[in-house]
Amino acid sequence: MTKAEIVTGIEAIPVSYREPTDHNRHRSVCLVRVSCAGGAVGWGEACTYFPEASRAAAHIVEAFAPLIIGSSAMDIERHWHSMKGHSWWYGTGAGIASMAISAIDIALWDLKGKILGARVLDLLGGPVKDQLPAIASLHGTKASVDAMADDIASFTETGLHGAKVGFGKAGDAYLGFDEERDLQFVEKVMTAMGPGKDLMVDLGVKNRWDVPMAIRRAQLFEERGVAWLEEPLGHDDPDGYAALRAASGIRIAYGEREWNARGVQKILDTGTVDVVGLDPGRVEGITGFKRAADLCALARRQANAHNFSTAIVAAASQALSFACPACALLELQPVYGPAQADLVDRPIWHTKGFVDLPQGPGLGVEIDEEMVHSARI
Numbered sequence: 001m002t003k004a005e006i007v008t009g010i011e012a013i014p015v016s017y018r019e020p021t022d023h024n025r026h027r028s029v030c031l032v033r034v035s036c037a038g039g040a041v042g043w044g045e046a047c048t049y050f051p052e053a054s055r056a057a058a059h060i061v062e063a064f065a066p067l068i069i070g071s072s073a074m075d076i077e078r079h080w081h082s083m084k085g086h087s088w089w090y091g092t093g094a095g096i097a098s099m100a101i102s103a104i105d106i107a108l109w110d111l112k113g114k115i116l117g118a119r120v121l122d123l124l125g126g127p128v129k130d131q132l133p134a135i136a137s138l139h140g141t142k143a144s145v146d147a148m149a150d151d152i153a154s155f156t157e158t159g160l161h162g163a164k165v166g167f168g169k170a171g172d173a174y175l176g177f178d179e180e181r182d183l184q185f186v187e188k189v190m191t192a193m194g195p196g197k198d199l200m201v202d203l204g205v206k207n208r209w210d211v212p213m214a215i216r217r218a219q220l221f222e223e224r225g226v227a228w229l230e231e232p233l234g235h236d237d238p239d240g241y242a243a244l245r246a247a248s249g250i251r252i253a254y255g256e257r258e259w260n261a262r263g264v265q266k267i268l269d270t271g272t273v274d275v276v277g278l279d280p281g282r283v284e285g286i287t288g289f290k291r292a293a294d295l296c297a298l299a300r301r302q303a304n305a306h307n308f309s310t311a312i313v314a315a316a317s318q319a320l321s322f323a324c325p326a327c328a329l330l331e332l333q334p335v336y337g338p339a340q341a342d343l344v345d346r347p348i349w350h351t352k353g354f355v356d357l358p359q360g361p362g363l364g365v366e367i368d369e370e371m372v373h374s375a376r377i
């Protein structure tokens with residue numbers, strides 16, 4: 001171990017930011033800054049969403065810090081296991097502890113890359129694909145279906161390969177509550193986007209479909225060519241998903257609310273999930289995401305980064321999606337706010353619908369620290 005690679009500081013910074021792709025709501029995350037003796041700095045993020053969860057993650061990050069400070073930034077695997085071991089009573093494999101582990105783990109990967117002058121993508125084994133298609137990920141928020149269809153088509157005109165639309169979200173869209181309106185939405189969006197573009201429908205927690213309703217919508221959406229249906233029965237309904245799978249050929253997506261690879265294995269074992277959502281800011285970091293995505297690849301299922309947070313989770317998702325065979329595309333918020341555009345020197349973006357390759361050491365981005373501290377909650 002060289003002196004330069006010794007971890008000297010771990011700082012948790014709960015922040016909130018305005019999210020234009022979520023009806024301008026304020027969302028919250030817990031950022032983590034890890035520094036080492038040689039002066040390099042790595043950044044990570046817990047995708048906590050709510051301010052109370054950001055503050056709770058910050059407390060846990062502070063409790064993990066003494067486990068790591070004074071040892072080598074190179075030993076990511078060792079630190080990952082020691083954090084999991086430390087949280088044995090309050091969160092082995094679940095909850096806010098997984099988010100805190102995620103934030104430190106992402107920061108350590110970034111830091112290790114910066115120390116070695118290597119991309120996280122290369123530390124993960126390098127890209128397994130030359131191109132990674134991007135789609136828009138957004139929420140339906142407007143009262144007019146025509147206006148939403150026009151907006152979505154304007155995003156996919158930039159080359160994005162399709163759009164995933166959140167139903168049951170803030171705003172006046174009223175999607176996921178009325179069958180006729182939902183079908184009108186699907187038909188108008190697909191017509192507006194034109195051929196060759198995919199539409200994914202992502203149900204929100206307010207939608208509360210039962211199994212017969214999910215089956216009927218799935219069948220109607222399948223007839224209209226919807227590419228996948230996400231969380232139509234929430235995150236934990238194996239029997240309901242088995243019934244849905246038996247009644248419809250639509251691709252079923254869920255998994256982003258799992259906490260770790262073990263949870264992902266459990267849903268894979270049900271045989272009811274085709275696209276497994278994974279959030280690096282929640283599923284125990286880059287280390288946890290890679291483990292879970294490798295399980296998806298073994299099961300011949302698609303893994304998909306839940307990339308709806310700041311540029312730090314976006315950079316981690318970009319590296320992982322290029323590195324993991326199970327990942328087939330990357331979701332990008334089509335309209336960037338400060339957390340995606342201004343937080344970093346080089347926002348994660350696409351060129352004619354294909355995600356740019358990461359550049360530069362670590363996660364390939366430098367953080368605007370002044371902005372971070374001005375967003376602190």
Ligand SMILES: [Mg+2]
Pocket residue numbers: 202230231256277
């Ligand atoms: Mg989702």
